[in-house]
Amino acid sequence: MRKFKLQVQTTIDGFMAGPNGEMDWLTFAWSDDLAAHIGALTEPVDTIVLGRKLAEGFIPHWAAQPEHETQEAIDTMNKTPKVVISRTITESPWDNTVVAADAAATIRELKARPGGDIIAYGGELVSSLIAQGLFDELNLFVNPTAIGAGLPVFAATGANQQFALESATRFECGIVGLRYVPAAS
Numbered sequence: 001m002r003k004f005k006l007q008v009q010t011t012i013d014g015f016m017a018g019p020n021g022e023m024d025w026l027t028f029a030w031s032d033d034l035a036a037h038i039g040a041l042t043e044p045v046d047t048i049v050l051g052r053k054l055a056e057g058f059i060p061h062w063a064a065q066p067e068h069e070t071q072e073a074i075d076t077m078n079k080t081p082k083v084v085i086s087r088t089i090t091e092s093p094w095d096n097t098v099v100a101a102d103a104a105a106t107i108r109e110l111k112a113r114p115g116g117d118i119i120a121y122g123g124e125l126v127s128s129l130i131a132q133g134l135f136d137e138l139n140l141f142v143n144p145t146a147i148g149a150g151l152p153v154f155a156a157t158g159a160n161q162q163f164a165l166e167s168a169t170r171f172e173c174g175i176v177g178l179r180y181v182p183a184a185s
Helices: 032-042 052-063 071-079 103-112 124-132
Strands: 004-011 015-017 045-051 082-085 097-100 117-121 137-143 163-170 176-182
Touching (some): 045 052, 052 071, 082 103
Parallel strands (some): 004 117, 004 137, 045 117, 082 097
16 A cells, blocks of 8 residues: 655644745755755655645646756656645646545545555645544654744644654754654554
């Protein structure tokens, strides 16, 4: 079965975005060691899962071929098939992207298919996937910033969730990478 990974940029106080979706707290530029780590994390990925809100910025951002990104990263992000989870749109306005309404059913179906790893990036969808326990690996990239309020990584989980720390890595740019898996019950 394929591995389903979550990748989340977060503040030290646990927010993925500010109260109005702000992302101005992110640490840039990434150090070479962080870029290599992210490359290794995403290398086996052959499917990207996004929530609609994140997709509306993420997909056009990569399609515009941002200057600060390597051509290899741009090509990877644009060529990797995407699944957007949405209850408000039914057809994809983006190339190489399909839309699905039911996150849990979609993740289970994707994991049952042959192929490489699957990755979802931060946003409201990721909070929901964490709450439902629908992941194999949680990769938190903790930026050295506190913002005090915003979109929490662990919103309304509804239960005490236990995780096992697989690795912790401090990167030269000040970000800390934490890789967790769901704790065995």
